[in-house]
Amino acid sequence: MTGSGLVTLVTFLPLVGAIVVAFTNGERANQARYAALGFALLTWVVSLVMLTQFVSSPGTTQFIDQAPWIPAFGIQYKVGADGLSMVLVVLTTTLTWISILASFSPIQNRVKEYMISFLVLEVGMTGVFVAQDLFLFYIFWEIVLVPMYLIIGIWGGKNRIYATIKFVLYTLVGSLLMLVAILATAFLYQSGHGGSWANAFDLASLVAWAGEGHFSGTFGILAFGAFALAFAIKVPMFPFHTWLPDAHVEAPTAGSVILAGVLLKLGGYGFIRFAIPLFPEAAHSWAPLIIVLSLIGIIYGAIVALVQPDLKKLVAYSSVSHMGFVTLGIFTFQQQALQGAILQMVNHGLITGALFLLVGVIYERTHDRTIAKMGGLGAALPVYSAALGFFVFASVGLPGLSGFVGEFLTLLGTFAAMPAAAVVATFVMIFAAGYLLWMLQRMAFGELSEFLRGLGSHLTDMKPIEAMTLVPLGALVVVFGLYPGLVLTLVSGSVETTIRYATQAAPIALGLWR
Amino acid sequence: MLSFLNGISQNLDTYLVLSGILFAIGSFGFLARRNAISMLMSIELMVNAVNLAFIAFGAFSPALAADASSIALIVIASAAAEATVGLAIVIAIYRNKKTPLVDEYDAMRQ
Amino acid sequence: MNLSVSPADAVAMAPFIAAVLAAMAVILVDFVWPGRRTAALLTTFVGLAIVAGLILVANEGARTTQNGVSTVFNGSYRVDALTTFLDLLFVSIAGLTAAFAPDYLGERRLPVAEFNATLLFAMTGAMLLAGSADLIVLFLGLELMVLPGYLLAGFHKNDGFSTEGAIKYFLLGSFSSAIFLFGLAFVFGMTGTTRIDGVAGYLKAIVAGTAPFSPALGMGLAFLTTGVAFKIAAVPFHYWTPDAYQGSPTPVTGYLSVGPKVGAFALIIRLFAGALLPMAVQWNVVIIVLAATTMTLGNLVALTQDNVKRMLAYSSIAHTGYMLVGFAAFAAGQAQGLEGLLYYGAAYSFMNLGAFAVIASIQRRTGITSNLSTFAGLIRREPALAWLMTLFLLSLTGIPPTAGFFGKFYVILAAVQAGNTNPWLTGLAVLAMLNAAAAAFYYLRVVVYMFMRDPSEEVASIGHGRLVWAGLAVSTVMTIALGLFPGILLGLVSSAAAAVHVN
Amino acid sequence: MTLPSTIPLLGFGWNDLLFLVFAALMVISGLAVVLQRDILRSGLSMIFCFAALAGLYVLLGTPVVAGAQVLVYIGAISVLVLFAIMLTQTKVAPRALVFQTQALPAGIAAVILALLIGLTVVSTAWPAQAAATAVQAADLATKLFSAYTLPFEIVSVLLLAAVVGGVFLAKRERGEAE
Known part of the structure; x- marks a missing residue:
């Protein structure tokens, strides 16, 4: 194998952790807990080391580790990271240890299996972000599915089985069609290179070859469609979003955090890394449809969130709305908008992750998530309410906090490209303010509700361990709000490259959409 | 009178048609009968139709004659093996179910 | 008159002869020491090891020939890379089945010796299929493979389900054999030969226009195809499968869903890819339709099953469909289709046998059904089995990095490639993937029961013999290794696929 | 005469x-x-x-x-x-029903099958049609032991396998009541 091995280390360290956890004593859950936390923190540290060594320069993939794997098909083990991957890997490693820490108290049965699932999940997520070979990417993409399935299905709520099956089926339909598209793409590359499979699954080679215009228009339209379906389901884009609220509601808190924080990003990342560079013309052809669906998603998510009686469902639908900004930003093919979209991905990961943690905190005390039953938390649980308020304001997009910058940049870029879309989206931001603030008002203000009063001494404020999970997220929200440049410089190279691919291309006039 | 039948025994077509009729009779029996042994007998008829076809082909092309006979002998022997197995199963199932009617074996389709 | 058997003949047939002798030795050993399981098992495994060794010897014999094929017995049998690959697969299947069965049989007071002998006979039949260069040998190999199969299906002779499955399997199997034979008779009559290369030569002449195509030949081919479709349980000729699978003793079900299936594909390869290849354009339409209906219907029915054995039976129909996709790609001119089919066959053998081994182990105690509810809370009762079952089911679903995934990958790759010239195959690839997604539903349902449901009543766990664990270890390792490092098999698979054309 | x-x-x-x-x-x-x-x-x-x-x-x-x-x-x-x-x-x-319910369609199908086979046979021009010739026993023996050695041997294995399994399946176990 050639390369520094750093990316490989970050990717597979959690797997080592999973194996170690597997050998802990099942009777003593704390062994598994601390072993898992230790490995998650270690992975986090390694990812931070990687971050410090990362040199931001336009569009280059760094830390490439490469080894032949299945030479008969030119499939290699090739991982590496550019700015975008870097940011998302660090987001993943951060949220993973936070999630594991947040699971210490809520998860009490089969802790060992839970921790193994989480660490394997981290392998899959990180792998998706660093894979530079389409075959490898697909494998990581599918690996994510299994532990998430188990996490929701074993440790989830009442309707968990329905939710898991729905989650798996939706995701599988999309990804299997994507597999067909991957194979077709690789095959075209192979037949275009005299039948040699060398590099046929290599992302860089494929993108370069695609840039020379070797994929026919029709093929591009179809293949992009297959990729886009897989990514749209993950994002999730309206109308493929229906699995998300179910999955969120049934998932354990940490599962929701990862689901919102990282899993949804896989879709956005896929668009930027694979779908657009490989099929830029087709991306242009599909863009109008995707933008319309994104706008519908933004509005729809906000409206449905407005009427949700269930706190967790409200946050889940807000995800649909917020992720709409991501796809909107990506498909305007505009530098600022794309920057905004990436920033939005990171922010959404942090803020929504935190909101799910906060939902988990209150649920652990009340075993209920009905907003109507809450009220007056501000006086009873001041720390909790302050945290809730902070993250609600971040989510609403209060200037100075990170949520603002992402959405603002997205809208700014969109406005330059298509004003109408930007106007609609801006309008929705008001809505967003509405449902979140109304929720905060109903939860925190007024008198302590009868339901909460009935809980008596069970209603305690945040414990240190819970605060520990929220503090880093809050800190990052503030930091990125004040210095969005930290992320933006890191991803600037990736953004420029993507924009270059996208703007070189003219839409294919198939009479499909235009 | 009936002289159009002259040479009918010297015509490949007639034997093959006869074989086809026997095959069809056998397949009807297989599809229509309820009794496992009847179905087994129907299959034997079909296999015999096959043998008739083999022998007929052999008889009317001298180069194939010995081949056809060899194949027919082999088919007869393999049919014997098949019948042995089939009857063993029939006896075993009769011991369990006390009925040879196949469509009464439907315990699994509850 | 030449009765002598040449040394080349002897080398080529040595594995077959050794397998027959092993079967007889098992009976003999049981005759001398009646009822001794250890003796019977030892004989079986020593026999299998010898057979495997001789397969490699025969392969060496073939490799030293000019074109890598040694044709023996007047051209009625051939040893080439394909023969070797399939033979080794059949030996593995027989070995794993022999490892999984004793626990199950022992609890039901069924004799291991007769079981293993019958299993070995079935294996000899499959081995004949793999190397036959003559349609008569092909037919006899088929019979030798399926006759012991009927007996194995009814092996639990005091059990109504087992004999019921056996009689249905037998009747439909014999019926399809008769149909196959009828077609064979007409092909023989029209082409004047039963040698596979002879038939291929005749068909080549037809395609070239130097020989006439007659309706009778067409009919013969149609009957052959129908007979084969029965044997692989392709829809609409599948209806024997579920009853035979559900009724059979569970280790036998595992064997039946794998051994005769791969054997039937050996038949298909030798018949269609060997003898009938010149007319591939004509019959490929049939294969495409069969593939589409088989995988779709198999999956749809599997969705509604509450009995895991029956569910796996229908799912095995669906897997037949996926393999047919590979074959259709091959017929459309992509050699990779055949490679994919062979890879899928190997992957499917290990993962499916593994899954059935888990079911058989759970059912070791008599009276335990294979209903879904049996699997409720298995993670508490038998965590190791539950995790292994999950692995096998994920592999059957086609989730990477497992053998099942790479099998699907290979087959679909070939179909997509072939789609370049024949758009129907692209459609077939997409359909296969949609089916794979639907299949996830019923495979994962078992996982749901194992991990997420509580058992209705507490059942104490039962121990399992070392042999079962060894067999499970082999299946597990192969299921993972064939997914992570497909390279170990790719060379074999591609040389095996290439050998089909060599005369 | x-x-x-x-x-x-x-x-x-x-x-x-x-x-x-x-x-x-x-x-x-x-x-x-x-x-x-x-x-x-x-x-x-x-x-x-x-x-x-x-x-x-x-x-x-x-x-x-x-x-x-x-x-x-x-x-x-x-x-x-x-x-x-x-x-x-x-x-x-x-005395019970002898035929399955699908007997009538099966009958029609069988008649059609016979007709189809008949039509195919009649419409086919046979490659080489000599008068029916008798097969000499010696020829047959030669063929059987040269070109068909392998099938011949397989058949014996087949019979052996059938007998071994068939006997097991059909025999009554000790102590089992009829």
């Missing part, structure tokens, strides 16, 4: 007469096998059908095969079948 080459009045040869007799016997007894209500009589009809076939084989010049037909099919298989019928015969069976 020599027989005339064609039969007076009927206008066809003696062989043709024999053929017609055997063919008619075969078809009628074949139909009897599948149509008769009483399975015992079905079994007996099957013997007639096999015998008629043996006659046809003789007409086609293959007395060896005819002999094998008599020995194996009549001498062994039919006897086994009759034995099995006696063993499994219940009083209920003959």
